[in-house]
Amino acid sequence: xxIDPKPVVTLLTDFGIQDSYVxxxxxxxxxxxxxxxxVDITHSIAAHDIRQGAFTIFTAWQAFPPGTIHLCVVDxxxxxxxRGLIIEKDRHFFVGPDNGLFSFLLEFSDGKRSxxxxxxxxxxxxxxxxxxxxxxxxxxFAPTAARLSLGAAVSSFGPEVVDWVQLRIPLPKQLGxxxxxxxxxxxxxxxxxxNITGDTLRGFRNCGIRVGQSLHISGISETYSxxxxxxxxxxxxxxxxxxxxxxxxxxxRAFDLAVGCEIILVREGGDGCG
Amino acid sequence: xxIDPKPVVTLLTDFGIQDSYVxxxxxxxxxxxxxxxxVDITHSIAAHDIRQGAFTIFTAWQAFPPGTIHLCVVDxxxxxxxRGLIIEKDRHFFVGPDNGLFSFLLEFSDGKRSxxxxxxxxxxxxxxxxxxxxxxxxxxFAPTAARLSLGAAVSSFGPEVVDWVQLRIPLPKQLGxxxxxxxxxxxxxxxxxxNITGDTLRGFRNCGIRVGQSLHISGISETYSxxxxxxxxxxxxxxxxxxxxxxxxxxxRAFDLAVGCEIILVREGGDGCG
Amino acid sequence: xxIDPKPVVTLLTDFGIQDSYVxxxxxxxxxxxxxxxxVDITHSIAAHDIRQGAFTIFTAWQAFPPGTIHLCVVDxxxxxxxRGLIIEKDRHFFVGPDNGLFSFLLEFSDGKRSxxxxxxxxxxxxxxxxxxxxxxxxxxFAPTAARLSLGAAVSSFGPEVVDWVQLRIPLPKQLGxxxxxxxxxxxxxxxxxxNITGDTLRGFRNCGIRVGQSLHISGISETYSxxxxxxxxxxxxxxxxxxxxxxxxxxxRAFDLAVGCEIILVREGGDGCG
Numbered sequence: 001x002x003i004d005p006k007p008v009v010t011l012l013t014d015f016g017i018q019d020s021y022v023x024x025x026x027x028x029x030x031x032x033x034x035x036x037x038x039v040d041i042t043h044s045i046a047a048h049d050i051r052q053g054a055f056t057i058f059t060a061w062q063a064f065p066p067g068t069i070h071l072c073v074v075d076x077x078x079x080x081x082x083r084g085l086i087i088e089k090d091r092h093f094f095v096g097p098d099n100g101l102f103s104f105l106l107e108f109s110d111g112k113r114s115x116x117x118x119x120x121x122x123x124x125x126x127x128x129x130x131x132x133x134x135x136x137x138x139x140x141f142a143p144t145a146a147r148l149s150l151g152a153a154v155s156s157f158g159p160e161v162v163d164w165v166q167l168r169i170p171l172p173k174q175l176g177x178x179x180x181x182x183x184x185x186x187x188x189x190x191x192x193x194x195n196i197t198g199d200t201l202r203g204f205r206n207c208g209i210r211v212g213q214s215l216h217i218s219g220i221s222e223t224y225s226x227x228x229x230x231x232x233x234x235x236x237x238x239x240x241x242x243x244x245x246x247x248x249x250x251x252x253r254a255f256d257l258a259v260g261c262e263i264i265l266v267r268e269g270g271d272g273c274g
Numbered sequence: 275x276x277i278d279p280k281p282v283v284t285l286l287t288d289f290g291i292q293d294s295y296v297x298x299x300x301x302x303x304x305x306x307x308x309x310x311x312x313v314d315i316t317h318s319i320a321a322h323d324i325r326q327g328a329f330t331i332f333t334a335w336q337a338f339p340p341g342t343i344h345l346c347v348v349d350x351x352x353x354x355x356x357r358g359l360i361i362e363k364d365r366h367f368f369v370g371p372d373n374g375l376f377s378f379l380l381e382f383s384d385g386k387r388s389x390x391x392x393x394x395x396x397x398x399x400x401x402x403x404x405x406x407x408x409x410x411x412x413x414x415f416a417p418t419a420a421r422l423s424l425g426a427a428v429s430s431f432g433p434e435v436v437d438w439v440q441l442r443i444p445l446p447k448q449l450g451x452x453x454x455x456x457x458x459x460x461x462x463x464x465x466x467x468x469n470i471t472g473d474t475l476r477g478f479r480n481c482g483i484r485v486g487q488s489l490h491i492s493g494i495s496e497t498y499s500x501x502x503x504x505x506x507x508x509x510x511x512x513x514x515x516x517x518x519x520x521x522x523x524x525x526x527r528a529f530d531l532a533v534g535c536e537i538i539l540v541r542e543g544g545d546g547c548g
Numbered sequence: 549x550x551i552d553p554k555p556v557v558t559l560l561t562d563f564g565i566q567d568s569y570v571x572x573x574x575x576x577x578x579x580x581x582x583x584x585x586x587v588d589i590t591h592s593i594a595a596h597d598i599r600q601g602a603f604t605i606f607t608a609w610q611a612f613p614p615g616t617i618h619l620c621v622v623d624x625x626x627x628x629x630x631r632g633l634i635i636e637k638d639r640h641f642f643v644g645p646d647n648g649l650f651s652f653l654l655e656f657s658d659g660k661r662s663x664x665x666x667x668x669x670x671x672x673x674x675x676x677x678x679x680x681x682x683x684x685x686x687x688x689f690a691p692t693a694a695r696l697s698l699g700a701a702v703s704s705f706g707p708e709v710v711d712w713v714q715l716r717i718p719l720p721k722q723l724g725x726x727x728x729x730x731x732x733x734x735x736x737x738x739x740x741x742x743n744i745t746g747d748t749l750r751g752f753r754n755c756g757i758r759v760g761q762s763l764h765i766s767g768i769s770e771t772y773s774x775x776x777x778x779x780x781x782x783x784x785x786x787x788x789x790x791x792x793x794x795x796x797x798x799x800x801r802a803f804d805l806a807v808g809c810e811i812i813l814v815r816e817g818g819d820g821c822g
Binding site (some may be wrong): 314334462463500 | 552563564565566567568569570572573574575576578579582583586595596625626627628680681682683686687819
Binding site (some may be wrong): 015016017018019020021022023024025026027028030031034035038048076077078079132133134135138139213241 | 554556558560573585587588589590591592593604605607608609611612613616735736737738770771772773774783785786791796798
């Protein structure tokens with residue numbers, strides 16, 4: 001395919017922002033292709049938290065133009081024999097370790113299993129300098145992303161593969177008249193992103209939502225200002241999932257809620273909705 | 275007006291750096307105009323803190339070249355009927371919610387009320403995709419900024435407006451022989467930025483400064499090295515306001531001072547200067 | 549020398565990410581040369597921590613292409629008579645205060661004292677606007693970096709100099725059969741970077757490592773996966789120093805270790821290796 005002369009390369013890591021690790025990756029990329037536009041998604045994924053990285057990639061990529069290359073490194077197994085991957089999907093490219101980091105991306109696409117092509121990264125993916133055993137982000141994945149941005153074929157790095165490491169992604173369950181979901185992400189505002197999609201809730205137009213012992217929400221709002229300040233609400237979030245928030249407040253902190261907390265939805269007036 | 279072929283778009287939000295929200299806005303902008311240069315001002319404005327956002331925009335914009343577009347999103351009222359604004363001022367453009375976020379910019383310009391033109395953002399400001407009700411930063415403001423960067427006329431997004439939401443900005447008060455001001459910002463070094471400008475202090479060449487019960491500073495220094503290490507000092511800060519600092523230390527932490535703290539200035543030797 | 553038409557300017561400061569200080573520097577640079585590619589190394593150097601800044605620059609610069617300009621501002625002495633410096637080394641340029649910030653760069657280059665040229669920055673380095681006394685990052689160093697990126701000669705800013713402020717960099721010491729080193733950096737993962745290089749350990753192929761009372765490591769591993777999860781290991785890090793880590797954990801936190809901690813290496817089986 002034809003590559004944009006000024007392609008976008010996004011970066012997502014758990015490297016933090018205090019060290020030079022991210023800068024080193026960018027230096028390597030710019031040495032190979034000075035024309036790229038570099039965009040940070042985040043470097044504040046919790047150390048080694050593949051699930052959080054996987055969710056964050058999933059929320060970000062569709063905002064970028066076709067041809068974008070997404071360099072994703074949350075890599076606790078660096079230096080082991082875990083594989084490196086290039087994924088091509090909907091004219092976007094993803095580069096990173098095969099450890100589950102692309103699970104949401106590959107499994108959670110508009111409800112249907114997505115049509116993606118996967119290639120493993122072999123030795124030709126490495127930079128001219130000898131590869132370190134602890135920093136493949138710089139020595140293998142960054143050069144791979146940079147070469148893709150110059151138009152290298154995805155198949156030139158290694159053979160196509162058909163399997164990949166898949167995280168267990170919790171799916172909502174129907175239990176009689178209620179649906180049991182869970183919190184899959186807490187954002188910086190303290191909003192809770194759940195695993196409940198519009199498909200899940202078909203036939204649940206009006207519903208009550210219960211989280212833990214003390215939080216009850218009645219109905220799904222359009223937006224924050226539908227409720228009064230400091231009140232909790234549920235709404236369809238910008239990533240397509242049901243979200244829970246405290247208007248102008250921090251719901252996770254106020255109710256001590258975190259990733260993994262159970263969410264129960266019931267038809268309004270049905271059993272179990274306090 | 276003629277737009278730079280490679281215009282600068284700055285971003286200031288309260289989105290934090292752990293989620294993909296900022297990345298999503300950048301992806302949308304690059305999809306509309308791949309030639310922009312994106313510059314983060316900050317994404318660490320405290321959640322929903324319009325005043326802090328307003329101050330920070332004010333300190334930043336004049337460092338950028340004419341033609342720069344400043345995308346500013348601190349937006350607790352997203353989804354309500356609060357208006358979106360484009361402001362043109364001194365050949366810079368500002369895009370964001372009409373909630374007070376541009377208060378310092380519009381009120382605090384070299385002592386004179388500034389000559390700015392304001393336009394509301396109508397439905398044509400939205401992206402091709404359906405707008406979310408909770409993420410106008412991505413779905414309305416980012417596309418507006420991107421189209422401005424391509425040369426769209428400010429008047430093409432909506433009608434000119436003459437009023438706007440204005441925060442109460444605390445102004446210093448003269449009280450007999452003394453001036454009462456307050457801390458309007460605490461920076462990352464723990465330096466206190468006050469609302470006292472050179473105009474306020476005309477005729478106060480030598481003055482004593484008192485903050486709270488325990489902090490007394492005599493006179494205004496040129497720079498940090500005028501006092502010994504760990505000593506407090508006052509000086510004219512890089513944003514044009516009187517600032518207080520602890521040389522090689524953190525004044526806010528050492529004296530437990532925060533935004534809103536009262537500052538009393540007296541002519542040296544006058545009443546009230548301990 | 550010929551300058552790249554789209555040169556890279558990296559930025560490293562202790563300004564933090566909550567204020568607009570870094571944005572202001574970038575605005576000034578883009579006003580002088582809109583074609584630069586700006587890359588943040590970090591802005592999270594601890595306030596006034598010259599040593600941490602010096603180490604971080606040292607780990608970053610070689611990943612960038614020749615012609616890169618590194619703008620480095622950790623500057624507790626701003627406004628005093630401390631000198632500004634431009635350093636040219638291996639076709640890279642460094643701009644910042646002469647306070648020890650370039651110590652690792654200048655002293656620690658492949659074991660040999662490096663061939664760098666140094667120039668002081670005189671008044672012609674200042675921007676058109678009057679220079680502040682507290683923000684030379686914006687008013688002196690950023691314009692200097694931008695003009696270098698346009699091809700200005702290093703000698704055009706001020707005279708060549710042959711001395712510079714040098715931090716004491718702790719070097720490892722041989723003590724009979726053992727080597728005494730120390731921790732010179734703790735990264736965001738809690739990994740400990742020591743001052744021990746491959747040269748130091750010549751003849752120490754198999755060695756035991758002791759840190760404090762409770763941490764003993766036997767031998768140097770290739771990579772994290774050579775040990776089981778939550779086990780400590782030593783390995784040659786991506787910056788060329790011996791590093792200590794806890795696989796999939798945070799060693800600094802687990803063992804309460806910090807910069808300055810002593811590391812003892814002994815030949816395996818020799819005295820002092822518990």
